[in-house]
Amino acid sequence: MERREFLRALGGSAIGLAAAGGAFGEDSVTGYVAPVPADTGASGQVVVIGGGMAGATVAKYLRVWGGAKVKVTLVERESVYVSNIMSNLVLNGSRTISGLTYNWDKLASNYGIDRVQGEVVGVDRTKHQVVLATGAKLGYDKLVIAPGIDFDRIPGIDTDALQARFPHAWKAGAQTTTLRDQIRAMTSRDTFVMTIPKAPYRCPPGPYERACVVADWLKRNRRGAQVIVLDENAAITAETASFERAFTQTHAGVITYVPNAIVNHIDPGSSTVFTAMGEFKGKVINPIPRQRAPRLLYDVRLVNDTGVPGQTVGDVRWSLVDPKTYEFIDNGAGTGPAPDVHIIGDPANHGLPKAGHVANQEAKVCADAITRMLRGDLPDQNPVTNSACYSPITFETASWLTAVYRYNSGERKMETFRNDANVLAAGEAASASKDNFEQMNKWFRQLMADTYA
């Protein structure tokens, strides 16, 4: 039999935009529209809060897998979604925020999802109702909460005005273009200083990727300018070999990496970051703060996990869930039980990395579990998820990181699959390449189509 190359470029027709260094056109989100069956035996009302990677995917698959008798209402306060994935490429001018902007129109028209634009202010667990800021109430049989994350405020820049001047740009949008403009305003004698928060945070390879993209742009446009990476972690947290190679070879002489740089405060006047490893002054400061579940989850008392194994009290930041179904787990931290409440995406803790591709797959497991439960069935006892992500290292090359996860029923966590020979199903690219960059663009386009079309 002829071996099929699953990931080979179709017909070898390279788009060529990346190599030319030009801007990408707006990625269309069109894809196969799966039918919504009339009746799968499942019926009920599901409310989904949040329309990011996790929320959009769960809404779609609840209809495709659950059928027309599973009613899905998607509540989202924004009018559009801006993809965090690929947003580092706005910083070097390869992509634009408008090209990374999506909405929920196709989910509504293709799959019959009801959309409500509004802010959720409460959840009545007893009455099974979601309460909106307008006072409106939405009843649910199952509730899926996918609200993304929030950021700590770093001492010294804790006002809104200062946050805008020192953008983290870790939620793509206006801050991303602000940061891009600040980088463009640098001279060849200037320094870009970024901080990386203590793990866990959204998109583990993302900050290192950003350091590479910025260093690459500065090298080509502001030769002599420097990048200083202040990492609160003791070492690079993801795709270690690729980023060590990028920092010490590809971008040698441009990037300085400083581990264990716990951030104490930032002095906006002198544009200086004060850390456990010293003081670092920069023309541009890009502080990525520590992260936590957003306010909504605190308001409805569903935050109960510190993110530190074995530590259940103290600085609770995340929502503990069982990744067999993504149902909330009451771990005795005072939240009480929350029956029929599922939490997916970055604020949930379940053993998986916090990332958009992973959130898409969590959502499918959650949709499948809810569909089965609405039929009176048991959920799949052995769900599998995967993580795949490509990281640009320069404007035209990328590396990748991937893993497959299985369910550990004893721990109620996902863990990296280990085969009979005790080899983990996880790894990263052997080198950064143009081929990977091309694959990255396909991956992104298809992932967004699977999520928003």
Place this chain on the structure above:
Amino acid sequence: MRNPRLLSLTILCTAVLGGCGGGSDPIAAQSGADTLASVTAKSREGRYSQTPGTGSGGSVGTASPTGSPVGRLLASNCFNCHGTDGRPNGGFDQLAGKSASDIANDLREMAAKTDEGGIMRIHAMGYTDEQLWQLGSYFASQR
């Protein structure tokens, strides 16, 4: 400003890249045909899972199937790159309509490779033989 410390070069190699030289799974080649037959039979009878309280479990080819097709949730791990139900839009290869044996055998072959570090090798390593047949069967049913 103090002199920042330079990156310390700790080589934190993952277990994966060095660890696959120990030989491939001997099960595959021998039992391939049998496994295919049994999965096909299983998928004909029980393509949709048992559904307490809803009468008949539905059958292949009905417009409104009841239950969850075997392998669908596993196969959905491929949708992210290969399109919903394995029908991509200008992305990677189409999987919908391929035979279960082609898909399972190709993936096993990729998993056994030691000379290249392609992303599909890692994915192929993440499933048991039975799971590969199940997800392959799902794509085979998407015609």
